[in-house]
Amino acid sequence: MEQKYDFTVPVLGDARIDSPVAFSRVLGDQIANYVRDDEYILHDIEVDPKMPAKKYHPADLLQVAGPREKIYFNPGHVHAGIVSCGGLCPGINDVIRAVVRCLWLRYGVRRISGIRFGYQGFLPENSVPVMELNPDVVDDIHKIGGSVLGTSRGGGDRIEDIVDAIERMNLNMLFTIGGDGTQKGALRIADEIERRKLKISVVGIPKTIDNDLSFVQKSFGFETAVAQAAHAVSGAHTEAHSAINGIGLVKLMGRDAGFISAHTALASHEANFVLIPEVPFELDGPDGLLFHLEQRLARSNHAVIIVSEGAGQELFKDVLGTDASGNRRYGDIGFLLRDRIIDHFKARKIPVNLKYIDPSYIIRSAVAVPTDSVYCSRLGTNAVHAAMAGKTRILISLVNNTFVHVPIDICVARRNSVDPESSLWRDVIEATAQPTVMRAAAG
Incomplete structure (x- = not known):
């Protein structure tokens, strides 16, 4: 209705x-x-x-x-x-x-x-x-x-x-x-x-x-943010492509909405995985990100990951309170992913070369x-x-x-977010070729 x-x-x-x-x-x-x-x-x-x-x-x-x-x-x-x-x-x-x-x-x-x-x-x-x-x-x-x-x-x-x-x-x-x-x-x-x-x-x-x-x-500012973010992703791709098992990990703005990450992926066409707050994902298991990342490296020798700052918050156990504006403080998903990826491949004795890029403040201050x-x-x-x-x-x-x-x-009654069933997210899936779902089936 x-x-x-x-x-x-x-x-x-x-x-x-x-x-x-x-x-x-x-x-x-x-x-x-x-x-x-x-x-x-x-x-x-x-x-x-x-x-x-x-x-x-x-x-x-x-x-x-x-x-x-x-x-x-x-x-x-x-x-x-x-x-x-x-x-x-x-x-x-x-x-x-x-x-x-x-x-x-x-x-x-x-x-x-x-x-x-x-x-x-x-x-x-x-x-x-x-x-x-x-x-x-x-x-x-x-x-x-x-x-x-x-x-x-x-x-x-x-x-x-x-x-x-x-x-x-x-x-x-x-x-x-x-x-x-x-x-x-x-x-x-x-x-x-x-x-x-x-x-x-x-x-x-x-x-x-x-x-x-x-x-x-x-x-306003969104188009500039996407343009700046696309430059960061391009740099991450260059680094990843130039190394053995190179991984470029780029954290972008998006506390509760993954619009910047989604549009940046479409603008750059160099990302292989996009992680946003609206689409839950798991790290471990046969459906998790780490498994699919390992497969990607075996096929292509490099990978680029874009992650929104608010993605994967279910992976954090600690409650971090709120900031001065009353917004819930979020765990740093960029650092968590960086460390978990390195630990995963170290345990499997697979050498990787990971470059972590967080261009947030450069993007925010851009003309x-x-x-x-x-x-x-x-x-x-x-x-x-x-x-x-x-x-x-x-x-x-x-x-x-x-x-x-x-x-x-x-x-201000509610906030916009990326609809996982929308054409936007469908286009991101097609541009990255990432799995439609990276979590175990419910039930």
């Missing part, structure tokens, strides 16, 4: 102010157009021709993002804040640049503050000054990695302190750049803002290198590739259009190749 979602976009009030952005309301005049609030798309495009046609209510549909003819905020009165939280990801600076330039150049907003070091930058005990932002400050930041505002984990549970700081700064809108934890914090901030009856827009821009936010077709940079720019400008129109409690997302407004609570 299809799950029902309420995609209604919350607003602060009626938008009555003429937008300073000069677009057209007339179709066919070859001038870029405003977007109406009654423009929608479907989120579920699968159809069954045997079923009767569906009837839709606006709450069942995703509202298209873009500039509105009427806006809620008077641009001359706006003070906007931007914060980036969580781990680094390619493209953060591109998003910051796009938000600042759209606010300043398109709407004439002259007060834009960058909150430094994530939600920690709001907390009074940290005494972190804000960064005043304008087009000159952000002009070249897309050419460097990281975040010019800095970032941090944690602090998002200090909701009253954060909203106190927002009130003291007299912010009218807050742009939150971050993933699941960041946007859950943004939702709680929006709840407290509403409880205090304040007119402050909260608009999220999804940043999760793992690509695991719901109703987000693609997170966005052009396709990601374009995507970041469009996310940032659409976030500004939404906030100026008084939209709040939403993420800017790409769904079915259309930029839309999605309520934050829906995006």
Whole structure:
């Protein structure tokens, strides 16, 4: 049975102010157009021709993002804040640049503050000054990695302190750049803002290198991560191919979702095994990874393994607690696999030459590739259009190749993951020629 979602976009009030952005309301005049609030798309495009046609209510549909003819905020009165939280990801600076330039150049907003070091930058005990932002400050930041505002984990549970700081700064809108934890914090901030009856827009821009936010077709930075990861896999393959019984082991990001590993395998076509959190595997026994790896070496003299950081956690017995963002700490599957592989072949008196590569922090700090940079720019400008129109409690997302407004609570209700029965995972199996299952049959 299809799950029902309420995609209604919350607003602060009626938008009555003429937008300073000069677009057209007339179709066919070859001038870029405003977007109406009654423009929608479907989120579920699968159809069954045997079923009767569906009837839709606006709450069942995703509202298209873009500039509105009427806006809620008077641009001359706006003070906007931007914060980036969580781990680094390619493209953060591109998003910051796009938000600042759209606010300043398109709407004439002259007060834009960058909150430094994530939600920690709001907390009074940290005494972190804000960064005043304008087009000159952000002009070249897309050419460097990281975040010019800095970032941090944690602090998002200090909701009253954060909203106190927002009130003291007299912010009218807050742009939150971050993933699941960041946007859950943004939702709680929006709840407290509403409880205090304040007119402050909260608009999220999804940043999760793992690509695991719901109703987000693609997170920014993902394409850059895959491109960088493919280079690492290529290096691992070269090392493995150049040695007797060479093994290249590459650990990639992906705590709960194996999208980066899956796409990297398809991009490189040099991996023989891909291990992701969604597909359990065993090490030992006739169906285990070690047996199949030994067979691979006997056939081809080399092998390349890609493993997501969250894969194989069932192999760890210790409970490692949580990090500052409340995420469960995971055992290091890369080190475990490295040691178990070496021990296995040593016990069988088979010489191997294993190279272990963990390029995670190099990937996270990379400059966005052009396709990601374009995507970041469009996310940032659409976030500004939404906030100026008084939209709040939403993420800017790409769904079915259309930029839309999605309520934050829906995006953070669950996380995306690789479906082991999907065409994506089927294509990975075919590209690697690895066994469909690497565990003993249940029962």
